[in-house]
Amino acid sequence: LKRPQVFLLDEPTSGLDGPMAFELISMLRDLCCGDQSHGVGEQAGILAICTIHQPSSKVFALFDHLLLLRQGQVIYAGAAADAAEYFGRLSPVYKLPELTNPAEHLLDILQAEPPPPQMDVLSGEDATSSTSMETPPLPQLANGGYQIEVSQQFRLLLCRTLLICLKDPAQSRVRLALSILVASVLGFTYFNVSDAQGSLNDRCAVMFGCLVFLTTNTMITTAIIFPLEKAFVFREYHNGTYRLVAWYAANMSAYLIMQLTYSAVYVLVLYNLVGLRPGLGHFLYFLASCSIMSSIGIVLGTLLGIALPAVHLVTAVVPPLIMPQLIFSGFMVRPDNIPLYFKWLYYISFFQYSFRLLLVDQFEGFEFASCDPVAGDFCPLGFGKQSGDVYIEKVMGYDVGEGANARCFGILTVMLLSFIIGGYWVTKLKASRG
Numbered sequence: 477l478k479r480p481q482v483f484l485l486d487e488p489t490s491g492l493d494g495p496m497a498f499e500l501i502s503m504l505r506d507l508c509c510g511d512q513s514h515g516v517g518e519q520a521g522i523l524a525i526c527t528i529h530q531p532s533s534k535v536f537a538l539f540d541h542l543l544l545l546r547q548g549q550v551i552y553a554g555a556a557a558d559a560a561e562y563f564g565r566l567s568p569v570y571k572l573p574e575l576t577n578p579a580e581h582l583l584d585i586l587q588a589e590p591p592p593p594q595m596d597v598l599s600g601e602d603a604t605s606s607t608s609m610e611t612p613p614l615p616q617l618a619n620g621g622y623q624i625e626v627s628q629q630f631r632l633l634l635c636r637t638l639l640i641c642l643k644d645p646a647q648s649r650v651r652l653a654l655s656i657l658v659a660s661v662l663g664f665t666y667f668n669v670s671d672a673q674g675s676l677n678d679r680c681a682v683m684f685g686c687l688v689f690l691t692t693n694t695m696i697t698t699a700i701i702f703p704l705e706k707a708f709v710f711r712e713y714h715n716g717t718y719r720l721v722a723w724y725a726a727n728m729s730a731y732l733i734m735q736l737t738y739s740a741v742y743v744l745v746l747y748n749l750v751g752l753r754p755g756l757g758h759f760l761y762f763l764a765s766c767s768i769m770s771s772i773g774i775v776l777g778t779l780l781g782i783a784l785p786a787v788h789l790v791t792a793v794v795p796p797l798i799m800p801q802l803i804f805s806g807f808m809v810r811p812d813n814i815p816l817y818f819k820w821l822y823y824i825s826f827f828q829y830s831f832r833l834l835l836v837d838q839f840e841g842f843e844f845a846s847c848d849p850v851a852g853d854f855c856p857l858g859f860g861k862q863s864g865d866v867y868i869e870k871v872m873g874y875d876v877g878e879g880a881n882a883r884c885f886g887i888l889t890v891m892l893l894s895f896i897i898g899g900y901w902v903t904k905l906k907a908s909r910g
Contacts, residue, residue, distance in 0.1 A: 483507070485526035494532055501531075501538045508540070528579075536579040546586050629718045633726035641734055648734075651697075655742040658689055663749025673847045674854040676867060682750050683834040684807045687827060690742065690766055691773040692798055694735050698777025699790040706782070710907050720907055724900050731774050739763075739770040753838050765833040768888050772826055775892060779899035782906055801825045806832065811873050826891050829884040832874050836881055839864025 483504065489497035507522045528535070542556035552559055560578045563570035563585055572581050624632075641648065666682050669675045713720050743763050752762070780793060804814060805827035814822050822828055842864035847855035857866050868874050 481522060483522060483524040483526070485524065487527050487529045489531070489535070490529050498532070498534050498538075501528075501535050505538050531579045533577045533579065536577070544582060544586060551586060552582075626719055626722050629722035630726050630729075633718060633723055634729055637727055637730035638733065641730065651738055652741060654693075655738045656745055659742045659745035660749065662686070662689075663746045666750045668749075668751045671843075671845045672853065673844045673857050673862060676844075676856060679750075679752070679838060680807060680835070682746070682752070683838065684805070684827075684831060686743070686746060686766060687769050687830055687834070688802065690739050690770045691827070692794070694739075694770050694773035695777040695780070695798075696790060696794055698731060698735075698774050699780040699784070699794070700787055702778055702781030703784065703787045706906075713907055720904055721900065724903055728775065728778065728896065728899075731778070732771055735770050735774050736767055739767055742766075753842060758837055761837045762834060765830050765837065768885070768892065769826065769830045772888070772892050772895065775895040775899055779895060779902055782899060782903050801827050804828065806872060810871075826888060829888050832872075833881060833884050835868055835872065835874065839868050841865065 485504075488500060488504075492500065504524045504526070508524050528539075536556065539556040542552060542554065542559050543550070544552040544559070552562060554562065559582055560572040563582070564572060570585055572578060662682065662685055666678050669678050669682070709723060712718065713723065740763060743759075743766050747759055747762060752758070776797075780790060784790060784793065800821050802825075803809060804818060804822040804825050806822070806825075807827075811822060844857065844862050844864065846861050847853045847857070847859060849855050849859065855862075856871075874880070
């Protein structure tokens with residue numbers, strides 16, 4: 477993702493035949509010299525340093541500079557083309573014979589035992605001073621020192637993260653099966669719920685249970701994943717591989733794509749088994765409300781995974797964090813019954829806003845079947861046919877006027893964006909500390 481200024485390679489031609497070894501070293505030379513023959517001319521200025529195993533004369537001729545060591549001492553450091561002439565000047569014994577591979581001849585000189593008197597170990601300064609070791613200056617990189625822009629980094633990292641997820645089919649199948657299983661259990665528990673007033677609490681329980689599962693499951697799953705990747709990600713970031721914002725956005729987007737897929741399957745199964753309010757519009761509204769809660773769960777899970785130093789702390793932190801959100805959501809305690817000193821918890825509960833959206837979607841304008849307490853019916857809304865608006869406005873005290881739903885969606889969106897921004901700054905803080 478980021479153009480390296482130096483390549484370090486350890487015997488890159490090992491295991492390759494002659495033509496392949498020559499092709500590989502030729503491409504490395506092109507990276508250094510900017511030759512357009514391999515389409516890598518834009519990479520000019522890279523320094524390639526490698527050890528080489530038994531190079532052919534053609535491969536050896538591609539090297540600009542050569543460093544020869546014997547017992548840790550510098551024997552030669554200079555232009556590769558001048559090495560044979562240099563040793564020939566030391567003694568006629570070291571003169572390169574005709575039709576001999578220079579690389580093999582130099583290795584024979586180094587491996588001679590005992591070394592002849594003329595083969596004294598030279599100092600690095602003397603050897604380097606015999607020939608030029610100048611290297612062309614490296615060009616300055618645009619985009620803040622990165623080869624490609626942030627948008628391209630984001631695209632590549634997003635593809636990489638999605639491929640990692642797709643290459644682990646076992647995990648994907650388990651999460652998909654878990655979503656279907658939980659939705660089926662809840663769906664068959666409230667299978668084909670009736671439209672009588674007595675089913676009101678059942679419908680509310682289905683909606684609230686759906687929100688709880690999608691939020692907490694995604695939060696815990698995501699919070700457990702990141703601590704396992706933290707060291708790897710921070711190492712790549714400190715090595716200058718990519719910008720932190722590109723990784724964070726790509727990682728978040730990939731998890732959102734995968735999790736929203738599982739959430740859609742969960743809602744589809746549950747909605748049809750329970751027999752909630754018919755109509756494509758009501759279903760899409762229900763799905764959108766659940767999806768934004770899944771997104772909040774993913775973002776909070778990522779934030780916790782970044783902030784917590786160990787995986788086992790996730791299970792210790794999540795329950796105390798979630799319980800106030802659930803208690804003051806309006807389902808367990810009616811809004812009018814919440815003590816004044818806990819009202820602020822009600823207004824910051826994202827479950828409250830999402831639960832309100834589902835209630836409005838399912839009950840606004842919905843006509844319950846006629847109810848007769850004399851006949852033994854449970855009639856929490858009153859005698860005869862009653863509208864779901866009565867429950868929303870009089871029992872729950874929610875406003876269903878114009879703009880109320882948009883306001884709830886807006887508040888949830890602001891919460892989601894706040895968690896995303898907060899998660900990024902926590903990530904940046906953790907990365908700066910290593």
